[in-house]
Amino acid sequence: MAKAAAKLKKIEREPLWDLAHVQLRDALLAGHFAPGRALPLRDLAESFGISITPVRDAITRLVAQGVLQQGPRNAAVVPTLTVRELRNLTIVRCELEGRAAREAAANADPKGLQALQAGLRTMQDMIERESLTRYLDVHREFHFGIYAMADIPVLLEMVENLWLRCGPVLSFVVPHYVLLRKGTDHHAAACDAIRRGDGAAAEAEIVADIEGAARYLESLADAHGIIQRSAVASVRPGGS
Amino acid sequence: MAKAAAKLKKIEREPLWDLAHVQLRDALLAGHFAPGRALPLRDLAESFGISITPVRDAITRLVAQGVLQQGPRNAAVVPTLTVRELRNLTIVRCELEGRAAREAAANADPKGLQALQAGLRTMQDMIERESLTRYLDVHREFHFGIYAMADIPVLLEMVENLWLRCGPVLSFVVPHYVLLRKGTDHHAAACDAIRRGDGAAAEAEIVADIEGAARYLESLADAHGIIQRSAVASVRPGGS
DNA sequence: CTCCGTTGTTTGTTATAACAAACAACAAGC
DNA sequence: GCTTGTTGTTTGTTATAACAAACAACGGAG
Numbered sequence: 001m002a003k004a005a006a007k008l009k010k011i012e013r014e015p016l017w018d019l020a021h022v023q024l025r026d027a028l029l030a031g032h033f034a035p036g037r038a039l040p041l042r043d044l045a046e047s048f049g050i051s052i053t054p055v056r057d058a059i060t061r062l063v064a065q066g067v068l069q070q071g072p073r074n075a076a077v078v079p080t081l082t083v084r085e086l087r088n089l090t091i092v093r094c095e096l097e098g099r100a101a102r103e104a105a106a107n108a109d110p111k112g113l114q115a116l117q118a119g120l121r122t123m124q125d126m127i128e129r130e131s132l133t134r135y136l137d138v139h140r141e142f143h144f145g146i147y148a149m150a151d152i153p154v155l156l157e158m159v160e161n162l163w164l165r166c167g168p169v170l171s172f173v174v175p176h177y178v179l180l181r182k183g184t185d186h187h188a189a190a191c192d193a194i195r196r197g198d199g200a201a202a203e204a205e206i207v208a209d210i211e212g213a214a215r216y217l218e219s220l221a222d223a224h225g226i227i228q229r230s231a232v233a234s235v236r237p238g239g240s
Numbered sequence: 241m242a243k244a245a246a247k248l249k250k251i252e253r254e255p256l257w258d259l260a261h262v263q264l265r266d267a268l269l270a271g272h273f274a275p276g277r278a279l280p281l282r283d284l285a286e287s288f289g290i291s292i293t294p295v296r297d298a299i300t301r302l303v304a305q306g307v308l309q310q311g312p313r314n315a316a317v318v319p320t321l322t323v324r325e326l327r328n329l330t331i332v333r334c335e336l337e338g339r340a341a342r343e344a345a346a347n348a349d350p351k352g353l354q355a356l357q358a359g360l361r362t363m364q365d366m367i368e369r370e371s372l373t374r375y376l377d378v379h380r381e382f383h384f385g386i387y388a389m390a391d392i393p394v395l396l397e398m399v400e401n402l403w404l405r406c407g408p409v410l411s412f413v414v415p416h417y418v419l420l421r422k423g424t425d426h427h428a429a430a431c432d433a434i435r436r437g438d439g440a441a442a443e444a445e446i447v448a449d450i451e452g453a454a455r456y457l458e459s460l461a462d463a464h465g466i467i468q469r470s471a472v473a474s475v476r477p478g479g480s
Numbered sequence: 481c482t483c484c485g486t487t488g489t490t491t492g493t494t495a496t497a498a499c500a501a502a503c504a505a506c507a508a509g510c
Numbered sequence: 511g512c513t514t515g516t517t518g519t520t521t522g523t524t525a526t527a528a529c530a531a532a533c534a535a536c537g538g539a540g
């Protein structure tokens with residue numbers, strides 16, 4: 001009987017290495033780990049309360065995705081973004097996300113458009129109230145609402161990868177950036193263009209949004225220690 | 241033989257999971273595994289003569305890269321490419337490889353150009369002699385010679401991922417395709433455009449090359465069982 | 481003959497232990 | 511005082527065993 005019940009209920013038990021992967025990914029995105037920091041397997045395993053095997057699996061996956069890099073001893077380290085790497089990521093992002101916006105304009109559905117506009121209103125509300133704690137989530141949902149409309153899974157997957165790569169840095173700056181009201185107009189314009197079915201305009205707006213944020217981020221490169229000017233970015237043992 | 245020697249003697253101390261990863265990747269690219277086939281860990285471990293742990297690592301990495309998919313039981317299966325997926329991959333490939341060609345034209349170096357033309361001549365020789373055994377390697381080197389010229393590591397990495405995804409299918413058809421002399425002119429034209437520094441032309445030629453091959457591949461979809469028309473693509477348990 | 485339950489096997493998952501290489505620390509020698 | 515060799519610790523790698531879920535095969539009941 002227990003067997004029959006189990007067969008009927010369809011228990012879905014998520015593997016531990018998947019949990020570790022999600023937790024690690026979210027912590028990375030939240031900027032919880034400093035760039036260049038090493039992530040020892042046993043420490044993570046202990047903090048998660050599991051063995052090192054699933055942690056190792058999660059790390060392997062993240063390294064394969066380019067979200068983590070591997071240091072000298074094959075140790076996983078959170079990547080340090082140089083200005084050059086940020087520019088390269090921006091180039092690829094514009095190419096891919098621009099194309100996704102173009103495709104989204106081609107086959108936009110009313111339901112998705114409605115969700116987009118709802119997100120737009122929510123974001124504007126949040127800006128007026130200056131309550132930006134959940135802004136990042138809505139912002140992410142808005143962008144990926146557009147990209148999902150393109151209905152090209154490979155493209156969506158790659159854009160997610162790109163967001164993961166520049167995630168911590170972007171998450172740190174977007175709230176500051178958005179208070180200057182520089183991003184919202186692009187968002188609204190992109191949404192309008194998609195509703196009109198104007199693919200070129202949608203692509204242009206998304207590209208402008210991405211490049212604007214990247215420019216702002218780059219201008220802050222020296223102010224905050226978020227991204228490194230040089231590629232070395234190592235801990236100098238000497239000095240004061 | 242190299243791997244046997246490496247196994248007997250301790251020449252290189254490359255991790256085992258790296259070896260497993262490379263061997264699996266090459267076998268996939270060579271089309272050694274039928275699409276839809278499951279890859280049990282213990283079988284692979286036995287065939288490699290190692291434990292299942294490094295094999296599992298390699299599989300995890302390949303799944304994270306999208307080179308392998310995971311089936312119902314989290315089992316790794318070699319992905320079956322549907323026509324729709326192939327079209328989506330082609331879209332992203334055109335976007336990314338086209339941009340790479342454009343960037344390559346912007347900062348082309350004489351040494352790389354020389355290597356490109358050498359590859360071009362080798363390919364033409366091979367076509368005339370109809371000895372296409374090593375053609376795929378040269379073809380791959382030619383394309384990635386262009387993409388490496390763009391000097392954008394993230395872009396190069398993503399293009400490599402895309403090639404891996406449609407690898408087996410493409411490897412199977414390219415030799416047939418190239419005997420029709422349909423691809424070489426695009427290659428030569430792209431090379432010329434890069435030398436002239438004409439980014440737009442280089443992009444157009446690469447895009448034409450990719451789309452031409454994709455069209456040809458799609459026309460063969462029904463003839464050979466390479467790609468599936470439908471998404472199911474189940475494994476027939478019946479006779480061999 | 482067909483349907484269903486039981487059982488044995490397969491297979492992915494996780495934990496643990498043994499191992500090896502690299503870094504840190506400390507002590508001896510010049 | 512500085513360098514160097516040795517040792518202890520840290521940390522990634524690999525193998526192995528125990529485990530659980532799913533599939534296949536077999537046998538009994540209707």
